[in-house]
Amino acid sequence: MNKDLEKVRNIGISAHIDSGKTTLTERILYYTQRIHAIHEVRGKDGVGATMDSMELEKERGITIQSAATYCSWKDIDINIIDTPGHVDFTVEVERALRVLDGAVLILCSVGGVQSQSITVDRQMTRYNVPRIAFINKCDRTGANPERVVGQLRDKLNLNAVMIQLPIGLESELEGMVDLVTMKAIYFDGDQGDELRYEEIPEHLKDDAEEKREELLDAVSMFSEELMEAMLEEEDIPEELIHAAIRKGTLDLELAPVMIGSAYKNKGVQPLLDAVEAYLPCPTDVENIALDLDKDEEENTVSNDSNDPLVALAFKLEDGRYGQLTYVRTYQGVLKKGETIFNTRTGKKVKVGRLVRMHANEMEEIEEAGAGDIVGLFGVDCASGDTFCDSKINWSMSSMHVPAPVISLAITPKDNKAQDNMSKALNRFGKEDPTFKTFVDHETSETIISGMGELHLEVYIERMKREYNAEVEVGAPRVAYREAITQQAEFNYTHKKQTGGSGQFGRVAGYMEPLEEEEYEFVDEIVGGVIPREYIPSCDKGFQASMEKGLLIGAPITGVRCLINDGSYHAVDSSDMAFQQAAKGAFKEGYKKAGPVIMEPIMKVAVEGPSEFQGAIMGSLNQRRGMIVGTSEEGNYTVVEADMPLSEMFGYSTTLRSLTQGKAEFTMEFSTYKQVPKSVSEELIKEYEESKKNG
Amino acid sequence: MGYEPLVKKNPLRVLNLAGNNKKMGLIMARAGVGKTALLVQIALDSILRGKRVVHISIGENLEKTKLWYDDILEIILQECSVAKPHELIDMVQRHRMIMSFKESAFNRARLEERLNDLILQDIFKPDCVVIDGFDFTTMDHKDLEDINSLMESLRLQTWFSATSHREDDRVSPSGVPAPCHELDDLFETVVLLKSDQENVQLEIIRHNSDACSGDTYHLSLDPATMMVKKDD
Structure with a gap:
């Protein structure tokens, strides 16, 4: 094993759908001799590309899960994390970004920077991931790499500089000029394996000189x-x-x-050289871990194999041999047969099998040093858990996990499906922190919730394919919330004397809106007017009340409950009595606290030809959207708007018919906002009717 | 609305320039002095008085333009306490629309089409338009008259920014530098920004279509915020 960290690259490949990420990965694996034949994404041979391991992905031609795969190029070890390309799976992307040191951003030479690339790039900036751009598909009609470079500058604010110049474009793409070495590179052989270096063709010489000047100007400041x-x-x-x-x-x-052009086998080997030359090795990047024994004190991980182990589980997969956990080691060594412990659960686990992954195949290894990415078998954990050896108790800083915004009721079609469904849900919940599932006590329905319609659809498909669980799906529902807008006092006495032991408790204080946090309980009781042992009962009572608001039964968020008075009875007060009193008090206060309904607002970007701009804006405006702005470039427009999620159901169909299928949109959760009065009244009416009927 | 105190240091307010008339105004300065910041101040001044503003940004992207507003709002909020900052931010967002154009994608016909899209579909009815990054070098008197009549017909107050250059010393009789020296009669107000060591000096060289001079038409601005340097 290669222990020299300077020779390790942990990289991600990230891109817009259809810009050819999977094809490129496939070529990389071929040239690094990990695979011996090239399969296409939508292959005629029925095998499919090696990285898209899930059947569903093969069918749709898209990549959902980020599989880690290992390869070596010259004397460099490269771990490639294949990241999903659709915005609904951004948690997958973000988790992958967390363990990467650098990334290759793939762009289509025709499509250029699309809104998806913008989202992904924003995430990379958030995680400080250095990146190089690869403009793929230069063989396609309409290829214009220079335009794409311009977009990288304008849309992504990247200081993008070409280090190569194409020799021919579209169907005439022959190779490229390397502006650093000033040599032309051609790719010979059936699969482009043989590189031929030549002098720069005469007609490109001036252009190459000029571009090299630009390059030197841009990099000389470093x-x-x-x-x-x-x-x-x-x-x-x-x-x-x-x-x-x-x-x-x-x-x-x-x-x-x-x-x-990955498909035409051009430019992949120089890209690998660039990965080696320009992307960071693990020691170039600073990673922070939190010391759980010292009040989450920040520590920089050392990347030293001699230090105690710190490893992060970033991905789970159900394989033929049980749960496969992908981990990245940040320091120390992960050895087969050793005992490590999970700092979240405190449980000890033994490292059974340690493997290096190559999509569907794996290679058994004995140990993995700092900076490596490997797979573990037979370790029970959730993704995002940190493993240490017994010497330290660190946790890699928590990852940003957004709250789900949409939910669906699912009902299994038969008994067999019922069992399989619960297995599947259990697994998905561990794999993906944004995918949540629970049972609605009132309707006994199983509810799944997540980040968007497509997000949930994919899991329903996976349930069917991987777990053989057919389910019936209800209409998607928006995850509304309730909140209060002003301070309100409460003073409630719970009293019951109907035979047997009585119940008594009085709770008084006030509630007020809380920004940022979901709930806070403040105890300002003095003189024991509520005995110590019943204080937690009040807290419990309040929390129970938060689960279901009085307006539409949605969970309440952002409330501080403060109690400062109360009374008790020596015999009749109990834990139960104070919980009930707190619930009553909450109800009393809530009504006076200006309760409102909050709805998820999505950041939506619609892209399409400029001629449709008016129509696009009109359609967004009709759906209660707030248009933030538009940007126009040539004949292409992007309209950005903040839209209520509830209004976005079926929007793709509307958009398609409005623009002859020429526009597309992406959306991403942004924030929760109060719903307008008319909508709020409607929702309350609906809720009350459903209560009456059910 | 209660947001009035927030704009008391706004240069427009101090100079009482932000009238209700539907005429064109111009801000001129060399590159990097603060034209965009001042345009954003003009927009905010209108917004805080309950008006709607379209911000047209030529050659600058949407994200960056939004940042200008966020930054200046943040400074305002730091200086004055507002009971519900979220409501203020929300109100600014609702009263503002940003349109960014690539240089080559902007022309009068497109501007008219876009503004009509907004107004006729009842999406957004602006009272004021600020245009940043407009290229006056390729404009003749006739072109600008065209735009002027468009804005007048839509009953919109319009503010432009223009970059003057050190090497071009042409100047109109009223003191308006190139590239706008031959267009000055179309503007009701022309404001010149200059930077000295610490401050930005604002000078009104034309107002109500008259040439101006003297202290009443002169202000010192904080270069970070483009707000009036005063202690009160």
Whole structure:
């Protein structure tokens, strides 16, 4: 095993749907000799690309799960995390980004930067992931890499600089000019395995010189030596340029742009060289862990294999041999047969099998050092858990997990499906923190909730395919919430004397809106007017009340409950009595506290030809949207709007018919906002009717 | 609405420039002095008085333009306490629409089409339009007259920004520098921004279509916020 961390690259490949991510990954695996034949995504041979391991993905031609795969290029070990390309699965993307050190952003030379790429890029910026861009599909009609570079600058605010120049475009794509070495590269052989380096073709010489100047200008600010060399008009050594590009990339100040066509086997090997040359190794990146024994004190992980182990489980998968857990080690060594412990649960587990993953195949290994990404078998955990050895108790900083915004009721079709369904739900809940499931006590229905319609659809499909659980699906429902808008006092006495032991408790205080947090309980009882042992009962009573609001039965969030008075009875007071008193008090206060209904608001971006801009805006406006703005570039427009999720059902159909199928949209959860009065009245009416009927 | 105190340091308010008339105004400065910031102030001044503003950003993207507003609002909120900052931010968002255009994608016909899209479909009815990054070098008197009549017919107050250059010393009789030296009669108000060591100096060189001079038409602004430097 290669222990030299400078020779390790943990990279992600991330892109818009259909920009050819899977094809590129497939080519990388081929050239690094991990696979011996190339399969296409929508292959005629029925095998499908190696990375898309789930059947569903094969059918739809999209990649959902991020499988980690290992390969080596020259003397470099590369772990590739294949990240999903659809916005509904952003948690998958974000979790993958967490364990990456660098990334390759793939763009289609025709489609360019689409809203999906913007979302993914924003996430990369959030996790400080250095990236290089690869403009793929340069063989397609309409390919225009320079336009894409312009978009990288304008739309993503990246300091994008081309380090290659295409030789021919569209069907005439022959190869490329490397602007650092000033050589033309051609790809010979059936699969483009043989690289041929030549002089730059005559007609491209001037262009190449000019582009090289641009490149040098852009990167010289990252290297004083390079700047000096340029001023003195010396011959500039290649290493100096490479070093400057690397420095700029690692500082997130520069995004080198490569070009090619994975499908036509062009440009993949130089891309691998660039991964080696410009993307960070594990020691270039600072990762923070929280020391749970020292009040979450921040520690930088050392990347040293001699230090105590810290490893993060970032992905679970159900394989043929049980649960497969993908982990990244940040320091220390993960050894087969050793005992490690899960810092979230405190449980000890033994490392049974340790494997290096290559999508569907795996290679048994004995140990994995710092910076590595490997698979573990037979370890029970949830994704996002941290493993340590017994010496330390650290947790990798918690990941940003958004709350679900949409839910569906599902009913199994038969008994067999019932069992399988619960197995599947259990698994999905562990794999994906944004996928939640619970049973509605009133209707006894199983409810699943997640980040969007497609998100839930994919899980329903997986249930059917992987777990053989056919379910009937109810209409999607928006996850409304309730909140209060003003302070209100309560003073409630719970009293019951109907034979047997009585119940008595009085709770007084006030409630008020709380921003940021969901719930807070403040105890300001003095003089024991409510005995100590019943204080937690009050807290419990309040919390129970928060589960179901009085307006439409949605959960209440953002309330601080403060109690400052009360009374008790020596015989009749009990835990139960105070819980009931708190519930009564909450009800009393809630009505006076200006309760409102909150709905999830989505950030929506619709892209399409400019001629449809008016129609697009009109359609968003009709759906209670607030249009934030538009941006126009040539004949292409993006309209951005904040939309209530409840109004977005069926929008894709509307949009399609409105724009002859030429526009597409993405959406992402943004925030919760109060619903307008008319809608609120409607919702309350509906809720009351459903209560009457059911 | 109770947001009035927030704009008391707004230069427009101090100079009493933000009238209700539907005429065109112009802000000129060299690159980097603060034209965009001042345009955003003009927009905010209108918004806080309950008007609706379309911000047209040529050559700058949507995200960056939004940031201008967020930053300046944040400063305002830091200086003055507002009971419900969320409501204020929400109100600003509802009263503002940003349209960003790539330089090559902007022209008068498109502007008219976009504004009509908004107004006729009842999506957004603006009272004021600020146009940032408009290229005056390729504009002749006739073109601008066209835009002027469009804005007048839509009953919109319009503010432009224009960049002047050190190397171009042409100037109109009333003191309006190139590239707008031949267009100055179309503007009711022309404001010049200059930076000295610490402050940005604001000077009104034309108002109510008259040439102006003297202290009444002069202000010092904080370069970070483009708000009036005063202690009160």
